[in-house]
Amino acid sequence: MPITLNPLTLTVDMHILVMTRSTLSHGFGGFQRQCIDLCEGFVRLGHKVTVLTTAHPDGILKEEQSGFIVHFLTPSRPRRLSRSWFKASKKIIEEIHREDPIDVIHSNEFAALGVISWAKRRNIPITVVCHGSFRTGLLSFLSSADRRPRYWHWLLLTPMFMIRRTLMWEMPMRRNSSNIILVSPTLEGDFRLFSHNKVRVIENGITLPERREPTTGNGNLRLLCTGRAEREKGFHLAIKAVAEISELDLHLDLVGTGAYLDEMRLLVDNLELNDRVTFHGRVDDQELSRIYSSADIYLIPTIRYEGLPLALLEAMAHGLPTVASHIGGNTDVITNDHDGIFISPGRLDELVTAIRRLGTDPALRSSMSKAARETTERRFDKERMVRETIEVLSSLP
Structure with a gap:
């Protein structure tokens, strides 16, 4: 797709491939809402958006949402990134690119891991959005883990799994991305060592509702x-x-x-x-x-x-x-x-x-x-x- 300047927004019209483990079709949550809000915003600014995500809970393979196409890749489990999903994403991305060349990949966390080599060969940049880090994930687990003796093995196995995932999935995404977007300034310290020169903090945003009068009573x-x-x-x-x-x-x-x-x-x-x-x-x-x-x-x-x-x-x-x-x-x-x-x-x-x-x-x-x-x-x-x-x-x- 030829890249042109949008006269209304003074930005370059792009074909943006968004890769994410879940959307609002998978469930209600801030992670999903932020992803869809961005996709809708990209479309409003004149860009083409294609979304790759995990399997739909109801088995749907493809649907249009608010001006962009969402592909639910199989075989995979809803909301779960896996080797099979990475393999499926690598296969379909070639078809999408042939039909309308991709200009940039916007990856929610390490969803684009399976297409890193493919993107590098074609000089397609990847931006990674990080909602957390190894430190925040580990602290979340330790703060909520069940410490009863019959669950002690999870206190060992889960951190080991997290370390493995960080080394095999997260670190390759950091190294091969052009930019890393963090949703909160609290995460900057966790990315300073390996990725400081790539980091940009863009705080989440929402649609502001109409103002309302605060409640003042002591009733219900x-x-x-x-x-x-x-x-x-x-x-x-x-x-x-x-x-x-x-x-x-x-x-x-x-x-x-x-x-x-x-x-x-x-x-x-x-x-x-x-x-x-x-x-x-x-x-x-x-x-x-x-x-x-x-x-x-x-x-x-x-x-x-x-x-x-x-x-x-x-x-x-x-x-x-x-x-x-x-x-x-x-x-x-x-x-x-x-x-x-x-x-x-x-x-x-x-x-x-x-x-x-x-x-x-x-x-x-x-x-x-x-x-x-x-x-x-x-x-x-x-x-x-x-x-x-x-x-x-x-x-x-």
């Missing part, structure tokens, strides 16, 4: 958690906090699906909280926005070291005061006691104290609500994220 208060239902997300702590705070009229909304969902439902049953906790499952963007707008306090009691949670940005954009673990990318976003409250990861007592503090102080909720909205308006607009990413892609040799 709705707490909200969103994201994939995984133990590391700490949703079980939010459920236990509701059980402990009997003096406030609280209701907890949980949005998302995942492997830990059944255990959370069982916990709600055991604590007799069925009338105070609602499981919404996966919802569309319109329903999610409605749930955000009806919430009073957002909770992100994660024990996982995440890059920059989109869910946190979405909640703050809706003017929700947030109680968040002091961990990972959360520390780049929240200013404690200004637009949110930090707690120590895994500390139920601190979570309970923070909810009580916000629940009994409408003036504090109001001031944090306004500050949270101002933070997202100033730093986390989605169009800024798309524009900065295109600047990186269009500047590659």
